[in-house]
Each structure stands twice: as C-alpha cells, then as structure tokens.
Amino acid sequence: MSNRNVLISGASIAGPALAFWLKRYGFTPTIVEKSPTLREGGQAIDVLGTATEVVRRMGLLDRVHEMSTGKRGTSYVDATGRTRASISSETFNGVGANGDTEIQRGDLARVLYEATSEDVEYLFGDSITALVQDEEGVRVSFEHAQPRTFDLVIGADGVHSHTRTLVFGPESQFARHMGYYICIYTIPNFLDLDHWELDYNTPDKIAGAYSARENTRAKAIFAWASDPIDYDYRDIEQQKKIVADTFAGLGWQVPQLLAHLDPAPDFYFDAMAQIRMDSWHKGRIALVGDAGYCASPLSGQGADLSLVGAYTLAGELAAAAGDHSIAFARYEQRMRPMVDACQKFAEGVGGWYAPASKAMIRFRDLNVRLLPYLPWRGLIGGAPQKVARTISAGDYADLERASGR
Ligand SMILES: Cc1cc2nc3c(=O)[nH]c(=O)nc-3n(C[C@H](O)[C@H](O)[C@H](O)COP(=O)(O)OP(=O)(O)OC[C@H]3O[C@@H](n4cnc5c(N)ncnc54)[C@H](O)[C@@H]3O)c2cc1C
Known part of the structure; x- marks a missing residue:
C-alpha cells in the first residue's frame, strides 16, 4: 500500500466518513477542522438509499436510528395559523417524509466523529494555508501547526471549500446560485410541536418551525428566493439583519420566530448553491462531498452524497493499493x-417549496391535499429514495477482510 498518510480538511460529514473508511483499510488519516470544536447546527437531513447501506456497513445504522428526529409530518398553515394542507409518512404509505431516516446534521457529524476520534488525529481550530505538491507528496502549511508533508490531501471542507480555492481556483468558477437563501437556528419549542413541522408561505418565501430533540426544543427555518446578495460571510449580525428585514411584517408566528434570532446559539445562513466541476482531483489532491459536488439544500441529498462519496473514494484508494492516479x-x-442525478433533482424543488405567487401556493396546497388519493403517490414519495440509489455501494468487502476486519 502506498500513499498512506492522508490529510483531510473538514470535520462535518464527508471528512470523518472518509477518515473512518481510510483507517479501516490501513491508511493513516489526519483531519484538520477550522472550527475550534465540532460544529453544531444545521437542518435535519435525510440518510437515504445507498447512504443507508454505507452507514450500515460502518456499523452505525442503529446509532443513527436512535438519534433520528422521528418527525411524522408537516402542515402548511396560513397567516392566522389555520392548517391548509398536511403531509405525513402515511400520505405515501410509509415511504418518504420518514422520520426514521432523518437526523440533525450536527448529530450525524457527532456520530461520525465519535466513531473515529480514538483512531484518527484531529486538528481543531486550524486551517490549511498553502499546498505544494510534487512527485513525492504534498507539503502543507497551516495557520497554526508546523508545516507537514502528506502523501495525499482531500478537501472535505464544504460548499465554500478553501482546499478547492487553493488548488482549483476561485469559488465563482464553480458555484451555481440556485436562486434561494436559507437560514436555520435552534429555538425553544414554544409552539409545542410534537415531532411535527409547521410551514407558512408567502410568495417566494417560507418560514417554518419543527420540533427537535424529542420535542425539547425546535428549529426555526427561513428560505426565500433572491438574486445573489452581497454580504460578508464572517458578519453574523449582518446576516441576521438580512433575515429579519426579509421576513419583517409577515403573519403567523414569524415575529415570534424572529425574536429568537439574536440569542440563537447555532445560526446558519447561506445561499443555496451547487458546485459543478469537470474534475474533482488534481495530482495528489481531491475533493469529496459539498466541496466537489454540492447539490444544494434543495436536493435533500447533501449527506447522502458525502457518505457515498467518502465510502467510494476510500474504497477506490484501497483497491488501487493507494495509487491515487x-x-x-x-x-x-x-x-x-x-452527483448528476442529485443536482438535477434539486432543480425543480424550489417552486414547490417556496411557490412564487399566492395562486401557486394555493395550487401547491391543493396538490398536497389530493396526494393521499393519487394512485401514484408512492412514486412521488419515493422519488428522493430513487435518486439516492442512483449508484449501488461498491463492493470493497475483500479489502476490509484483507485489512484484518
Ligand atoms: C454548521 C453547518 C450547518 C449546516 N446547515 C445546513 C442546513 O441547514 N441545510 C443544508 O442543506 N445543509 C447544511 N449544511 C451543509 C451540509 O452539512 C452538507 O450539505 C452535507 O452534509 C455535506 O457535508 P460536507 O461534509 O461535504 O460539508 P459541510 O457539512 O459543509 O462541512 C464542511 C466542514 O469543513 C469545515 N471547514 C470549512 N472551511 C475549512 C477550512 N478552511 N479548514 C478546515 N475546515 C474547514 C467546516 O467547518 C465544516 O465542518 C450545514 C453545514 C454546516 C457545517
């Protein structure tokens, strides 16, 4: 086996999943994470299709089920709080909207971290500043740690990947704005939500809340259509003001949700964007997860792509005995x-999630009310599962056995 020493940038989903599999195949991964501790926050995400099989092979499926949100469904409400339409797992005969497969992003990151932290070196609170590669390896400079040489470097540092910028060029070359922004943060469960989500639409906007952590708290979620906004990604106060201004004066519980914006411990704000690249590798450096092929939150497949991508990358490195080329x-x-299927899937979702006019909102609600009577509702509910099964999990079992497992 060659190229054993692998540096991974980013400790969210793709990074720790990759480290897990590399370690299992006999590599020595190191993870550098910019944040001083594991990052909390973010939306509830689905683990579907092939990603479920990957998590099962990691031996973590029970743990993921234990931590799942158990969300049963969503109601669309009007400005007075009256329910206009509801959707639940029963709507699709148990397929789709399924709380068993949904887990908070921060919880999934923690499960993956806990599965790797004993065997993998983590460098928290640091970041790569320079990468110089040659035939022998990659010389890496860090913000804080002393420079080190690794055999390979993998960027798993998300949609705004610093590794990608250093190696492939500026984000503007690869990012494709999907026309929406998203904001999410933890709030008290003052709406007494019971494994349920409430969403309120006005044209081009959606404000919602869903219960989290066995109803002991909740998440506020805002999304809206917008051209690219010029803002400083380090300036959280400015981002909170953008959200507050965008949703000012709206009905339902929007003022109450916004009142929890300032104390929010885990505020997350970003443009919904895809990353489209012709190639995800250059020499000894490659990208995995959102860094290389973010499909945007609209796809609902970010975690699946990261888990399957990490599994595949590690499997192929082991199969090639470390030969990166x-x-x-x-x-x-x-x-x-x-990646192509997930990115395509995301394209049609925005108009359903945040319809552009009052008429379109009524049309969406009508469709939701009719869903239980449509014979093909299983197809609709199963669409995300189908996309998540575009490829099967590669068979690297022999390699696992060869590495002594
Ligand atoms: C805090 C947070 C909240 C999120 N919330 C949502 C959400 O609400 N909805 C949604 O659809 N998606 C959200 N995402 C993105 C979602 O996690 C990804 O789409 C998906 O899970 C793929 O994961 P990833 O590991 O490829 O990238 P990400 O989950 O984005 O993780 C990238 C990791 O790299 C780290 N990092 C960034 N720059 C550097 C650097 N220079 N050096 C070292 N490390 C670096 C980040 O701190 C992060 O831990 C969120 C991500 C984070 C980090």
Missing part, C-alpha cells in the same frame, strides 16, 4: 451519475 479517476467515474 488510478483511484481518483475511478472514484470520479463511479460517483458522477449520482
């Missing part, structure tokens, strides 16, 4: 159909 090309070839 073979492994990176195979990884890309295997993953491309799933």
Whole structure:
C-alpha cells in the first residue's frame, strides 16, 4: 500500500466518513477542522438509499436510528395559523417524509466523529494555508501547526471549500446560485410541536418551525428566493439583519420566530448553491462531498452524497493499493451519475417549496391535499429514495477482510 498518510480538511460529514473508511483499510488519516470544536447546527437531513447501506456497513445504522428526529409530518398553515394542507409518512404509505431516516446534521457529524476520534488525529481550530505538491507528496502549511508533508490531501471542507480555492481556483468558477437563501437556528419549542413541522408561505418565501430533540426544543427555518446578495460571510449580525428585514411584517408566528434570532446559539445562513466541476482531483489532491459536488439544500441529498462519496473514494484508494492516479479517476467515474442525478433533482424543488405567487401556493396546497388519493403517490414519495440509489455501494468487502476486519 502506498500513499498512506492522508490529510483531510473538514470535520462535518464527508471528512470523518472518509477518515473512518481510510483507517479501516490501513491508511493513516489526519483531519484538520477550522472550527475550534465540532460544529453544531444545521437542518435535519435525510440518510437515504445507498447512504443507508454505507452507514450500515460502518456499523452505525442503529446509532443513527436512535438519534433520528422521528418527525411524522408537516402542515402548511396560513397567516392566522389555520392548517391548509398536511403531509405525513402515511400520505405515501410509509415511504418518504420518514422520520426514521432523518437526523440533525450536527448529530450525524457527532456520530461520525465519535466513531473515529480514538483512531484518527484531529486538528481543531486550524486551517490549511498553502499546498505544494510534487512527485513525492504534498507539503502543507497551516495557520497554526508546523508545516507537514502528506502523501495525499482531500478537501472535505464544504460548499465554500478553501482546499478547492487553493488548488482549483476561485469559488465563482464553480458555484451555481440556485436562486434561494436559507437560514436555520435552534429555538425553544414554544409552539409545542410534537415531532411535527409547521410551514407558512408567502410568495417566494417560507418560514417554518419543527420540533427537535424529542420535542425539547425546535428549529426555526427561513428560505426565500433572491438574486445573489452581497454580504460578508464572517458578519453574523449582518446576516441576521438580512433575515429579519426579509421576513419583517409577515403573519403567523414569524415575529415570534424572529425574536429568537439574536440569542440563537447555532445560526446558519447561506445561499443555496451547487458546485459543478469537470474534475474533482488534481495530482495528489481531491475533493469529496459539498466541496466537489454540492447539490444544494434543495436536493435533500447533501449527506447522502458525502457518505457515498467518502465510502467510494476510500474504497477506490484501497483497491488501487493507494495509487491515487488510478483511484481518483475511478472514484470520479463511479460517483458522477449520482452527483448528476442529485443536482438535477434539486432543480425543480424550489417552486414547490417556496411557490412564487399566492395562486401557486394555493395550487401547491391543493396538490398536497389530493396526494393521499393519487394512485401514484408512492412514486412521488419515493422519488428522493430513487435518486439516492442512483449508484449501488461498491463492493470493497475483500479489502476490509484483507485489512484484518
Ligand atoms: C454548521 C453547518 C450547518 C449546516 N446547515 C445546513 C442546513 O441547514 N441545510 C443544508 O442543506 N445543509 C447544511 N449544511 C451543509 C451540509 O452539512 C452538507 O450539505 C452535507 O452534509 C455535506 O457535508 P460536507 O461534509 O461535504 O460539508 P459541510 O457539512 O459543509 O462541512 C464542511 C466542514 O469543513 C469545515 N471547514 C470549512 N472551511 C475549512 C477550512 N478552511 N479548514 C478546515 N475546515 C474547514 C467546516 O467547518 C465544516 O465542518 C450545514 C453545514 C454546516 C457545517
């Protein structure tokens, strides 16, 4: 086995999942994470299709189920709080909207961290500043740690990947704005939500809340259509003001949700964007997860792509005995159909989630009310599952056995 020492940038979903599999195959991964501790926050995310199989092979499926949100459904309400339409797992005969497969992003990151922290070196509160590669390896400079040489470097540092910028060029070359922004943060469960979500639409906007952590708290979520906004990504106060201004004067519980904006411990705000690249690797450096192929929150497949991408990349590196020139090309070839499918899936979702006019909101609600009577509702409910199964989990079991497992 060559190229054993691998540096991974980013400790969210893709990074720790990759480290897990690399370690299992006999590599020595190190993870550098910019944040001083594991980052909390973010939306509830689905683990579907092939990603479920990957988590099962990691031995973590029970843990993920234990931590799942158990959300049963969503109601769309009007400005007075009256329910206009509801959707639940029963709507689809148990397929889709399924709380069993939904987990808070921060909880999934913690499960993956706990599965790796004993065997993998984590450098929290640091970041790569320079990467110089040659035939022998990659010389890495850090903000704080002393420079080190690694055999390979993998960017798992998200949609705004610093690794991608250093190696492939500025984000503007690869980011495709999907026309929406998203904001999410933790609030007290003052609406007494019971494993349920409430969403309120006005044209081009959605404000909602759903219960979290066995109803002991909740998440406020805002999304809206917008051209690209010029803001400082380090200036949280400015981002909170953008959200407050955008939703000022709206009905339902919006003022109460906004009242919890300032004390929010885990405020998350971002444009919904996709990352589209012709190639995810250059020499000894490659990208995994959102860094290379973010499909945007509209796809609902970010965690699936990261889990399957990490599993595939590690599997191909092991299959090629560490030869990155073979492994990176195979990884890309295997993953491309799933990435394309997830990115395409995201394209039609915005108009359903945040309809552009009052008439479209009424039309969406009518469709939701009719869903239980449509014979093909299973197809609609199962669509995300289908996309999440675009590729099967590669078979690297022999390699696992060869590495002594
Ligand atoms: C705090 C947070 C909240 C999120 N909330 C949502 C949400 O509400 N809805 C949604 O759809 N998606 C959200 N996401 C994105 C979602 O997690 C990803 O789409 C998906 O899970 C893919 O994960 P990833 O590991 O590829 O990237 P990400 O989850 O984005 O993780 C990237 C990691 O890299 C770290 N990082 C960034 N820059 C550097 C650097 N220079 N050096 C070292 N580390 C770095 C970040 O701190 C983060 O831990 C969120 C991500 C984070 C980090």
